[in-house]
Amino acid sequence: MDALTPQEQEAFEQLSKEQFSDPALEQKIIAALQKKALVKPSKNRPDMKKVILQLAAAIALLISGYFLGKMGSTPPNPVADTNTYALFLYENEAFKVSDGETLVAEYTDWAETLGEQGKLVGAEKLADAVDWLGSLGVQNQTSKLTGYFLFQAKDLAEAQQIAKTHPHTNYGGGLELRSIDKID
Amino acid sequence: MxxxxxxxxxxxxxxxxxxxxxxxxxxxxxxxxxxxxxxxxxxxxxxxxxxxxxxxxxxxxxxxxxxxxxxxxxxxxxxxxxxxxxxxxNRDTLTLAVLLQRAATSTRQNLHIDLKNAILQLPDGYREVLTLHDIEGFKHKEIARLLDIKEGTSKSQLFQARKAMRQLLTGYKTE
Known part of the structure; x- marks a missing residue:
């Protein structure tokens, strides 16, 4: 047998470690199995209405000043030389919540930590209904903007570090980090 | 198990x-x-x-x-x-000769990426044995059972598959 060279072996090893973690495929297969009554629906399936209400309540708590109010209109310990960043939350059918209460707790913890550090500027959950104006070609057809956070960081690197800790991506959601342009 | x-x-x-x-x-x-x-x-x-x-x-x-x-x-x-x-x-009629020609026009990347491209272009029998043996780690005995072929056929297919894979990789190298 013509044996593999060490370089070929190494290349094959890399190929054998390739991973495929696509929550959308998993959900699609589970849905197909459920449709054929081959697996039972999840017992922990959350009441989505309740989850949305809880999430809205959690974010409303933030907005109504639980964190912001404690600091007045500006953070209590403003970080010197900071910039403001927006973190947009996107979702599509790949966004799956198995435990709504955990989700709310995680999102709240994330915001609370930022609030305690004096970095949180604002947060909003957006309503589901979209009233799109203008060309449909410009509209994002693959995912929906569902909320955003505004926070302060000294530079983009710190903002990226903060954004990476947000739990939204753990549920199959997407995050978009944008810096707020300073207009003189 | x-x-x-x-x-x-x-x-x-x-x-x-x-x-x-x-x-x-x-x-x-x-x-x-x-x-x-x-x-x-x-x-x-x-x-x-x-x-x-x-x-x-x-x-x-x-x-x-x-x-x-x-x-x-x-x-x-x-x-x-x-x-x-x-x-x-869905029958696929691409021949190895056509695939070799196609590979010769590709540009060289990292070996594992070239390798992946080369494997994807191998004829079905070669590609199956090479994937099962060299990537997924199945033994010839298991491959023989999986593909409903003789163990000796699995070994010779692997030999031919590696040879064809190297030819395809040489095609990448010539650019």
Missing amino acids: PKRTEELLSQFLAERSSEHFSLLYRQHIDGLMRTATYLAKGKVSLAEDLVQETWIVAIQRLDRFERKASFKTWLTGILINKFREHQRK
Whole structure:
């Protein structure tokens, strides 16, 4: 047998470690199995209405000043030389919540930590209904903007570090980090 | 069979819940998707369809899984049968000569990326044996059973597959 060279072996090893973690495929297969009554629906399936209400309540708590109010209109310990960043939350059918209460707790913890550090500027959950104006070609057809956070960081690197800790991506959601342009 | 898989199978069979299926699924999806992707010549949507059909058949027949082979081997066997069904419906007529010509016009990248491209372009028999042996680590005895060929055929197919793979890689190198 013509044996593999060490370089070929190494290349094959890399190929054998390739991973495929696509929550959308998993959900699609589970849905197909459920449709054929081959697996039972999840017992922990959350009441989505309740989850949305809880999430809205959690974010409303933030907005109504639980964190912001404690600091007045500006953070209590403003970080010197900071910039403001927006973190947009996107979702599509790949966004799956198995435990709504955990989700709310995680999102709240994330915001609370930022609030305690004096970095949180604002947060909003957006309503589901979209009233799109203008060309449909410009509209994002693959995912929906569902909320955003505004926070302060000294530079983009710190903002990226903060954004990476947000739990939204753990549920199959997407995050978009944008810096707020300073207009003189 | 690794204890973990055995436990997961027992748990799933006891309740047939989505949660227990997910645990089983996550333990095997990487190997299954890798093999499906090579069988499907890199067409991800086809690979996903094959994997979905594989899971449906596997769960339908799970009561009859006799544990003579590992669960991974059993799943891979179902996947290969699904791929064969697909092949019967959609014949691919590309010859190795055409593929070698095509490879010669490609630019060289990292070896494992070139290798992946080369494997995807191999004729079906070569690609199947090479994927199962060199990527998924199956023995010739298992491959023979999975592909319904003789053990000697598996060995000679692997020899020819590696030779063709190197020819394709040389094609990449000439650019």
